[in-house]
Amino acid sequence: MPDMTAEDVRRALLARYPASDWLRAFEVPDVAGAQPSRYCDAMFVHRDPSRGDLVGIEIKVSRGDMRRELADPAKAATFSSRVHDWYVAAPVGVLSGSDVPPRWGWLTIAEDGSVRQERVPHRNESPAVWAHSWRLAFTGAVQRTATYFAPLGQPQASEVSAPPPDYSAELLAAGREIARLTAALELLQGQLYDAIGSDTR
Numbered sequence: 001m002p003d004m005t006a007e008d009v010r011r012a013l014l015a016r017y018p019a020s021d022w023l024r025a026f027e028v029p030d031v032a033g034a035q036p037s038r039y040c041d042a043m044f045v046h047r048d049p050s051r052g053d054l055v056g057i058e059i060k061v062s063r064g065d066m067r068r069e070l071a072d073p074a075k076a077a078t079f080s081s082r083v084h085d086w087y088v089a090a091p092v093g094v095l096s097g098s099d100v101p102p103r104w105g106w107l108t109i110a111e112d113g114s115v116r117q118e119r120v121p122h123r124n125e126s127p128a129v130w131a132h133s134w135r136l137a138f139t140g141a142v143q144r145t146a147t148y149f150a151p152l153g154q155p156q157a158s159e160v161s162a163p164p165p166d167y168s169a170e171l172l173a174a175g176r177e178i179a180r181l182t183a184a185l186e187l188l189q190g191q192l193y194d195a196i197g198s199d200t201r
Helices: 006-016 063-071 073-080 132-148 168-199
Strands: 022-029 039-046 054-059 085-091 105-109 115-119
Touching: 006 022, 006 039, 006 054, 006 085, 006 105, 006 115, 022 132, 039 073, 039 132, 054 073, 063 073, 063 085, 073 085
Parallel strands: 054 085, 085 105
Antiparallel strands: 022 039, 039 054, 105 115
16 A cells, blocks of 8 residues: 555645634645745634634645754644644544654544544643734635546546546645745835836936
8 A cells, every 4th residue: 555645634624624614724824915924734614603613724745844844843832823733633543642742732644544643632721813924825725626626526437436526635736836926926016116116217
């Protein structure tokens, strides 16, 4: 059986957090309209305002990946402060309990896609208020995720024997590149306007 990929983990998380109950987003940037410095692998917001659950998840498919995450604690803090529950999700056997910080929740993904909660996270009862830019960043990620993972809906009978190619990973990468190029274009436009303004004075 080949090693599980981040894509496999994403699909398992989509099953755990169904669209009927949750707003679902992958690759959530830390800001909108500028060059992001960090991305959260997955975020889920419950649709019921009376619950208002905010969940953030880092996806790890190797122990080395987890070590790199822990070497930069500011990255997780950027996002974990904005949610109630913060998890790491990894395929079964990749991490041990000692690899996971005490306050983090821990989800394991089996080969059949089932998700098991190995550890309950320390709940953050007062997440940081979401600034306007952050809400825009999350909303954009929700829209991209809904588009990229549209084939995960109920298949039609004609699709069962020959499912369409899955380009979700490529599209997620393309979305990140588009955000980078958009930020660069906005910067160049600002520099051009400044130059034009200085020439007319």
